[in-house]
Amino acid sequence: MSLLALNSSRRAHGVGYQHANRQGCLRGTRETVLEEIESWSEDFNKPPIFWLNGLAGTGKSTVAQTTAERIFADGQLGASFFCSRDFEDRRNLHFIFPTLAFQMAHKYPNFQSHLVPLLQSNPDIIYESLCNQMGKLIVEPLGSVDDTMIIVIDALDECVDDEPQSAILSVMGRFVEKIPNVKFFITGRPEPRITSGFRLELLQPLTDVFVLHNIEPSLVDADIQLFLKYELSKLAHRHQLDGWPSDQDINILCHRAAGLFVYAVATVKFLDTRGILPVKLLETILSFPENTSHEGKTQVQPNKTLDSLYSWILHETFDADNPIVYSNFQSIVGAIVMVVNPLPPSAIAELLDLETKGVMLCLTSIHSLLALDEDPNLPVHPFHKSFPDFITDPSRCLDEKFYISPGKLHSDLTMSCLRVMNDGLEQNLLSLPNYVLNSEVKDLQMKIQGHISTALQYACRSWHNHLTTSQGPVTGIIPHLYIFLEERFLAWLEVLSVTGAVRGAVVALEQLIIWLQEVCHVLPCSIC
């Protein structure tokens, strides 16, 4: 019973260091920063918080992964949470403490015996304030644990946070001294709310800071060179290429990376394009005019460096002057960048009313920018957050053929979701017997998988997220909304009921009402 309460508690999934296919640092690289972290983690007299501060693409998450693996091997990893804006639960601050508590409860029996009664008496604690969450879920149960431990939180900047100073850091500042046996390793970009959060009066004296983009450039270059040599030698071995690439090629690539590991990773992925010899691709890359330069100690210029790479890859891939190609590119890549949770290519195809083969063809051609599997039924997402940053910013993505306007894309996705729901929802879609409770249906999950496609499930859960962020004419959306509310509404509730997402219906309808109040009174009379 106690484990049931624990395991059924609401939390984020797949956030631990052991999930996903994250690679740690290549042996022999990032030694300076790893030594600094090791020294901090072994000495509990040092400040209880370590902030690894780094610009986009400097390798924070890879360092966090290596750190978590090492701390785990030492038996000191209390819990880990790798935030990601690609996933609804992994970007939600309110999932952090419940998820950390869940992991700690499985590791420390005393912690579990304090936590379980709380979860039984208050299963909705995930909806309470962060302050209550940290106090009840972390600090109080830790009172019964004597072990020292380190908690890893990666990419805090990827969480949605409306506070001017990071909400979670503000809460930590109030509690961290009450749990002297716990240390926190946190990574994040130096965004204003993160920076000001760590500067809070309570937190500043308790925090060690390491600025990743301030490491001596020659050290970073040496690491990137090592990485490129290692990865490209594997590629050369697979293609039976002797003496490729040359040291000079490596030096040029390293120089162009300008301190950004993500540049090196994207380049390696691009060279590993199926069906094309990497020699040819490397020649093309090297013939591309250089557009980056080191400037002083803080030489990292993520935007300039990565924009150049991303623009180049897109132009190399889509060189035909065919408007349909670009329109499809914007729809497909836009969907990948804008969806609330990553979807598989097959679901994206259904959502956009396209063929799965066509979607896969488009995505395979830019595989170096994505985490893409060969199976079209597995989710796809950008391999690094700098790509969505680039492609949705008109001041960075200067070619309008590739630029994705978030407002317009959300408007298109709203209509796609409504179309999928209006076409796919039917009364009693699962053929359930009268009066039955969801919990009484033994094969409910199988029925859901068999009758409700991934795209339809996504549309039912997420249409309102796209609606509220849509921009542009709404006349295309209104007729779909009429059909949805007047003909499909109860069937929509059925889907939310069987998938355990009814709470989302309240939020969706509330946002719809606000949207209608704001938008409809300015409608032209074109759809009368």
Next chain:
Amino acid sequence: MNQVYRDEQLLNTARDCFNFVTIFFEVINVSATHIYHSALELSPLPSIIRKLYYHRRPVLSPRLVTGTPDAWDESMTIFSEDYSYESHAWSQCGQFVATQKQDGVEIRDPLTLGLLFTLKPTETSPPLTGPLAYSPDGHSLACLSSAAIIIWDIQAREVIKEIEWNNPRPDSLVCSLVSRFSPFHSFSSKFEAPKHSFKS
């Protein structure tokens, strides 16, 4: 049909759908089929949702349904700020809802959610943590802080008492019928002796 009429119609339908979901949330949450058997069956006779969907409910053997309401129950309030609240409490008369924020307790009209006034702690009060509790007579309101129970006189809108407690921190607050507030520890199921009483 002009545009204004159509927009109003869509908005009214959306509001009716919202009422349907919030009033029958528990039913919808546990059973997809009872959306028709219970929720739709018991939705108010003049509601839009009933007019749109009642004829679609599954054909069942004859039943007798009584107690179908004439209008939506208005005694329910949904806060739109999904995660920003700390804790809430209804006044016994149902006329007010109190919402605890970090810097005070807001008293709101439950129908419009309009802010009526805010009960502020004193400058030396410890940070508010919640939960909240109204006294049965509705004259006083108490809120747990990190180190004490803070009690306001609602009419005077001022703190009338701060009561410190011994560790551990209580996790709820109860008020007796004679307006004695007391912290409550759910783990030990043990009440602390009332430490403060006052006349309403």
